[in-house]
Amino acid sequence: MLHSICYASYASVKMLSLILALAAMNQLEPQPRSAVTHKKKKKSRRRKRRRRKKKREEEEEEEEEEEEEEEEEEEEEEEEEEEEEEEVCRVQLRAEQGRSMDGQGWQAEKYKEETRGRSKPEKEERKASGDQPPSYTQQAMEEEVKKGKMMRSRVIGVVEASQLMVDNAVYNTIKRNLKKREVLSPAQLLSLSKLPESTSGAVSRAAEIMETSIQTLKQEPSQFFTDALSADLLGTIANLSGCLPFMLPPRCPDTCLANKYRPITGACNNRLPQKLEPWGVRPIWVALKVREVTRHLIQVSNEAVTEDDQYSDFLTAWGQYIDHDIALTPQSTSTAAFWGGADCQLTCENQNPCFPIQLPSNSSGTTACLPFYRSSAACGTGDQGALFGNLSAANPRQQMNCLTSFLDASTVYGSSPGTEKQLRNWSSSAGLLRVNTRHRDSGRTYLPFASVACAPEPGAPRTTRTPCFLAGDGRASEVPALAAVHTLWLREHNRLAATFKAINAHWIAETSYQEARKVVGALHQIITMRDYIPKILGPDAFRQYVGPYEGYDPTVNPTVSNVFSTAAFRFGHAAVHPLVRRLDTDFQDHSDLPRLQLHDVFFRPWRLIQEGGLDPIVRGLLARSAKLQVQEQLMNEELTEKLFVLSNAGTLDLASLNLQRGRDHGLPGYNEWREFCGLSRLETPAELSRAITNQTVINKIMELYKHADNIDVWMGGLAETFLPGARTGPLFACIIGKQMKALRDGDRFWWENSHVFTDAQRQELEKHSLSRVICDNTGLTRVPVDAFRTGKFPQDFESCEDIPSMNLEAWREMLPQDDKCIFPDKVDNxxxxxxxxxxxxxxxxxxxxxxxxxxxxxxxxxxxxxxxxxxxxxxxNECADLTHPPCHPSAKCKNTKGSFQCVCTDPYVLGEDEKTCIGQLRSLHLQQTWQAIKKNMSSE
The missing domain is CATH 2.10.70.10 (Complement Module, domain 1)
Structure with missing residues (x-):
């Protein structure tokens, strides 16, 4: 800017000098009178031209100044980024200085170096005067202390550099997302649904800092690395990275309510040490590109799918829903590489956390890869495993589960206090959950909206876009079927809580909420273990791997295994139908709501709200068949070619994502898992034919993988022939069965455990079913007895009046009496x-x-x-919470009794969330839109 000002001043002075020189020349020669008059006019015209020119120049200068101001702002932003980079460089420099100091080494014979060159008499004189070299033990101890200090300083420098590196990548990710404002790619949609909530995000960040730190230290000379991983220094790394608090056992409350109601986080369920199962993994990498497997083994056209003649689409929907209740592996907190900052959506290089899916060289399209982000590591695993005494395969890199692992309806209530807080209606005296305040479904409620915008409605302005739904799990808006099941359970909770409050007027909101949550969790367990899992495993495998309930076993580890969530329970992707069928009240194709291809509904909640509501979707799930998993028809092209498609922004491939995730997690191969389950290894094509009856599929597998030991576990398990009466083969039946038994037997709050419910309550719970939940929370009046079995309307459907239901009188509570203790009055607030x-x-x-x-x-x-x-x-005082401020930075927080208020200054007003300040014009537009919506609703 200074350079520009100086240049302008120089030009002005030069012009002024020229003008003065011309004026002086005119004054030197005497002129005739007429010439003088003409000269005056000419001068006047020149002055006018100069004034006009000067005015133009001033306007141009003003424009230049505005441009310069914009350039200055951009330069300031660049300078801030450069300062961050410089800070990283400074920390790295300090680390490098630590490394160079260590590289010089501490000389063991320092005393000899100091006395080298002295004469013998001098040495003898010093020896006589007491100037003795230190003893070997003392010298070694001093050197060890010095070396230890240097190592500690080096480790601290490395952790600081790693923290800045990770935070810088996360910051750039957030900044990039804010700039885009719109969801532009399928990868972004997938990323949004897999982002961890705040608590899990903190764990992910800590693990990434710790992992980056140890990877950096591994590049040190071997002697230093061995020393650096001493228990003391590892503790330092864990503490500075933020991992240490998450590696310590939780503090469990010692109250009677802790035994009565399940904690929202799932912590403190088991009070005794667990017997750990060998779920460990080791990395296995094969040269075969996962996209090749999809194209040659998995993919089938939409028209070529075979429908299941036994089971309805609700079986597939429930499998996806229940999977989201027990497992969510968060991806990295950054979508940019930690080293170098490359955008994972653009790079085709493996730079943690970028792990792109390489495409075959003959692929059509302009890109050489599909974006993919590695899952976050769990604190204290993999390279961090040295904290447990080794860096070997005995403690490999593991991933974190954001959820509680238990079958506890976390899809409804969340898995953290923060999520639960967002979902509850705190003004309700009956312990209700929040509902949507903008839309109703024929008088019934929808899920509330989240702050994240979903895929846009065609032609809709950004200000009127339908956001994603807010539920206990962030993937609730993926497809209408999933959103419908989430909505059913929101309504069921509120129905139960309101009824409990009516039966027990003395119950406070918290009791009504917790009792309803307890019942909803029990119903999830009953429907899953009684109605769903036996159909998946078949009767023989269910008896073998699950069996009858024999009571709670506190030594059983109920944690969801890596192979279960990453491979086995993803079998359901092969049962997803390519069409969304919406039916009318006679369970026929709806005349106003045509069938939709799956790619037209991904992350589009507006279709549920604006196109008929819940009932047409639920009818389609009940009365239309699921896709049958056939060995040569594994996954339809809606999932392999059009996953999360948005206009021309590209797509993803679910089959390749599954295979790549298995490799990211380092899952052992197909044969190793068969061996784990006590099944024989299958090495040759002839041996493979014992598990896979389709010879064409076997030939393709061997052609691609070259050897059976290279087969990815998800691919191998998916291709196996079904067991009798099952929808999985032997391997997946084993893994799923073992996991389900662990989830049941290791859960202190399992509904059949004697202390959880009374005998009368258990009898009522056994009567309930998914069909009853549908009857109580939709407009349907006829349903099949078993929602998972396909049937024809009306002969296979029953009236809702004939579907058994619970008698909630079993939850009526009589206040206990004790002569020694009179019930005190309620405390204020x-x-x-x-x-x-x-x-x-x-x-x-x-x-x-x-x-x-x-x-x-x-x-x-x-x-x-x-x-x-x-x-x-x-x-x-909520306003004092600087970690999780209640208001957006654009608003000022004002504390009120029992609450807070976000305040805006003119000309800004509060937005819909009542936490963010927005411009008045946008607010007026939103209000007008809302008034129009209410007018339409009232006219209906």
Whole structure:
């Protein structure tokens, strides 16, 4: 800017000098009178021209100044980025300095070096005066101490550099996403649905910092690396990276409610050490490109699919839904490479966390790869495994499960306190969940909206776009069937909670909420284990791997295994139908709602809201068949060629994603898992024919993989012939069966465990079914008895009046009486619930939302009355929370009693979320849109 100003001043001075020179020349020669007059006019015209020219120049200068200001802003942004890069460089420089110092080494004979060159008399004189070289032990100790300090300094430098590297990549990812404002690619859609929530995101970030740090240290000379991985320094790395808190056992509350209601995080379920199963993995890499496997072995056209003559589309939908209840492996917190910052959506190089799917050389299209992000590592595994004493395959790189692993309806309630807080209706006295305030489905509720925008409606302006749905799991908007099942359970919770409150008027909102949550979780367990899993495994495999319930076993590890979530339970992708069928009240194709191809519904919740609501989708799931998994018809092209397609922004391939994810997680091959399950290894084509009856498929497998030991476990398990009465082959039946038994037997809150429900309540729960849930929460009046079996309408459908239901009177509660302890009054802004512990009456206090407990949470009835005074509820100042501020940075937070308020300054107003300040014009547009929607709803 300074250079430009100086240049302008120089030009002005030069022009002025020229003008003065011309004026002087005119004054030197005397002129005639007429010539002088003409000269004056000529000068006047020149002055006018000069003024006009000067005005133009001033306008041009103003434009130049505006451009310069814009350039200055861009330069400032670049300077900020350069400063960040310089900071990384400075930290790396400090680390390099640490390395160079260590490279010089500490000389063991330092004393000899100092005395080298001295004469013998000098040495003897110094020896006589007491100038003795230190003893070997003392010298070694001093050197070890110095070396240890240097190593510690080196490790700290490496961790600091790694932290800046990871955070810089995450920052660039966020910045890139904010700039785009619109969802532009299928990879972004997939990325949004796999992003971890805040708690899991913190774990992912910590693990990535720790992994990057140890990878850097592994590049050191071997002697230094061995020393650097001492227990003390590893503890330092774990602590500085942020991994250490997540590697420690959770602190478990010791209250009677902790035994009555499942914690939202799933922590503290088992109170005894677990017997760990050998679910460990080791990396296996094959030269075969996963896209080649898709094209030659898996893909089939939409028209060539075979329909299942036994099971409905609801079987497939439930499998996907329940998978989302027990497993979510978060991808890296960054979509840019940690080293170099390359955008993973653009690069075809393997640069952590970028792990692109390489396309065959003969592929059509302009790109050489499909984007893919590695899953986040779990703290303390893989290279970090040195924390457990080794870096060997005994503790390989593992991935994190964001969810609780248990069958606990986390799809409805979330797996963290933060998500649960977002989902609850805190103003409800009955413990209800939040619902959509903008749209209704013939008087029934929809899921609330999330802040994330989903795929746009054609032609809709960005301000009126339908956001994604908000549910306990972030993938609720992937397809209409999944959104429909989520919506059913939202409605079921609110139905149960309202009924419980009506039956037990003395219950506080928290009790109604927790009891409804407990019942919904039990129904998820019943429908899955009683109605779904036996159809998948077949009767023989179910008896072999699952068997009858024999009670809770605290030594069983219920954690979801890597091979289950990454391979075996993805068998359901081969049962996804390429069409979405929407039916009318007679269960026929809807005249106003034609069939849709699957790629036309990905992440499009507006179709559910604007095109008929829930009922047509549910009818289609009940009365239309699932796709049958046939060995030469594994996955239709809607999933392999059009996954999450958005206009011309490219697509993804689900089959290749599954195979690549298995390689990312380092899953052993097909034969190793068969051996794990006690099944024979299959080496030759003849041996493979014992598990895969289609010879054409066997020939293609051997042609591609060259040897059976190279077969990816997901590919091999998917190609196996079904067991009798099953929808999986022997390998997947083993892995799924073992996992389901572990989920059941290792769950202290499993519905059949004696302390969870009363005998009367268990009898009522057994009556319930998915068909009953549909009857209670939709407009359907006729349903099949078993929602998973396909049938024809009307002969295979029953009236909802004949579908068994629970009698919720089994949950009526009589307040216990104790002469020694009279029930105290409620505390201000809070209340208590009662339970029993070791035969004693216990009161557990809680505060209303926006207040925190001060005092003892639990009081117990003793011979002398209550053992403690009731606590009090104090107002929480939400505005003081700098970690998770309640308002957007654009708004100012104002604390109120039991709550807070976000305030905007003129000319801005609060947006729909009541947390973000937006311009008045946009607000007016949104209000007009909302008024139009309400007008249309009232006219209907």
């Amino acid at each position: 809070g209340n208590f619930v009662h339970c029993e512990e070791s035969g004693k009456l216990v009161l557990v206090y809680s505060c209303l939302h926006g207040y925190k407990l001060q005092g003892q949470e639990q009081v117990t009835c003793t011979q002398n009355g209550w053992d403690s005074e009731p606590p009090v509820c104090k107002d929480v």
